[in-house]
Amino acid sequence: MASDDTSMRMHSGLWLDAVTIMRGIRPVIHDFSNHLDYGQLGLVHGGNGAGKTTLLRAIAGRIPVASGIIRCAAAAGRTASGDAARLYVGHQDGLSSLMSGRENLQSWAAMTGYGDKQKIEVALAVLGCMDFADSMVRSLSRGQRRRLALARLMLGPETALWLLDEPNVGLDDDANDALARIICAHIGNGGMVLAATHLDLVAKLGTKRQIWTLGQKAHKDA
Amino acid sequence: MHNFHAQIKRDLTIGWRNRQDVAVMLIFFVIIIALFPLAFGPSAAILEPLAVPIIWIAALLSILAGFDGLFADDVRDGWLDQISIPVVDVVSGEPPMGSFYQLGLYAVAKAMAHWVKTGVPLLLTTPLMAIMLHMPLHQLGALMVALAVGSCSLTLLGIIGAALAQGARRGGGLMALLVLPLAVPVLIFGVMASQPDMSVIVTPHLMLSGALAMLLLALAPPVAAMALSESDGGSGS
């Protein structure tokens, strides 16, 4: 594998090098290369079945890569061999329905070591969850659960890579604004965000962004 | 190992909120045992030699029945995704362990929480069952110790079965089919360890039981981690 010279290039950020991902016997992503640096926002576009969810899950490490390399290197200035933290919000919310929102976040924070009591309260406040943070998740609406799932993002490190799959499904206008704000803040602090979304988040965000297009033999777009 | 404790705490919390499941399992245990006198007749002469095997079979079936969809909730909620993403230590930037080890620890934590929810109540109910089946009570000590070890083995086997059958169509029945052949040694050594010739509790049979539990403890985490490591979570779009 071409690890020597490419590792020289991969000194920071998210790198995808000739990545092919199979689903069963069919290549869903074929020979895809791209790069996302710290402080950048990437939007993944593509029709139904183009492989957006597959790509995000592969970067999160849930799906193995058939060939090629995905590397998520730590920010320059940190340990050379370190990986960047990855936070993933997929189609499911990652919440247990028998615990409250606050308990879910506390449990996640204890599991991963990211975040503490204070950060949890701040996250809940920013995403507008304070009213229902102590109710059992099974009694909450879709949008409320989504807010809790997104609140998790704020617990992670500043230089984390956020992988968002359709983050704004079920969100009302306030929540959409909050989401846009935290994404901008995260990028401003030097983090990375890669989001797959049908809806146009761009209008809400004034930031520069890359567009990754899936579905055909896609290469780096600017 | 904070994530290990966190997972156990999480499972016990959820288990407590679902505590009627423990009651269901115990009722199942008692009903199975009650079926035997109904089938064989109430005579103590018939029941007494059968008491230990009956309790063992009932325990085996009750424990394994509780594994149906053990991981299903976590997969459906997306929790499995969350815990299998490699965590990076915030201070040093180094990942303390990879996704595989994280999943392995998750499996062991699940096993431990499940044993507390299932095995312990079962053990506590056993003396009562022994009385119902006219078992000579001096054997109770050996039975309890053997069941304690055997229930650990069965719990670990259940973890393996549940992980392998996760996502299959007829999950529960399929899991039983997979696990029961492998549960045969647990049953054989367990029953023998429960009926020592002399009033000694630690017998070679018990030691074999213990060895089996150790082997399963070594086998279950990697198998469960491998079985759970790749999955689809919801549809793509």
Place this chain on the structure above:
Amino acid sequence: MFDFMANPTRFMRIADWLFRPLLLVTAVTMAYGLYLGLFASPPDYQQGETVRIIYIHVPSAWLALFGYVGLGLCGLFYIVWRHPLADIAARAIAPVGAMFAFLTLVTGALWGKPMWGAWWVWDARLTSMLILFFFYLGVIALANGFDRPERGSRPAALLALVGLVNVPIVKFSVDWWHTLHQPASILRRGGPAIDASMLTPLILMLIACHGYFALVVILRMRALIAARRIANIELKRLGNDGGI
């Protein structure tokens, strides 16, 4: 991953080349072995004609075990190297091994009736074979138990590996169990002593059954590879598989 296209083709070429000679060897050894076993060899002084069933019973038992080990190795290859041919081989072997296990049980029962007076005895070896049969069924059920067929390959391979470790333990525990619950039996432990005149047909039948096993596995693998190719073409024709 696109080796998948190359390797099965190479395998199939080797298999095709092997097929005729293998068929010939199997047919000859089976014919000669059966002739010697059923007609030309002497009946056992204790058991009479019924002993002739060992010419099928013993090779069946051997091949059931052989298939189980093969299944475990395929599982290992699939887990470690993700080789798709390993998955196909495992799916080809499993039912054949299961069939031999079943044959062992049936011939064991048929042998048991005149010998012990009962259609079934909980003999240590038969009991172990019964559990091995259940284990085969479990692997087959798991491999085919998912909505998306390829999803079952990995769990089945893992189960085969777990079995590789655990089934010997099952055998050990069943032997232990049997010696402690020794039933009254007229059968000498170890079965009849093998005389030279019985050895030849036995070895011939062993070879023949191995050949039969290989032939059927090759045929099944061909069919499975062809089925996968067809499925592949279908998917390509549909273009987009519409999300999963």
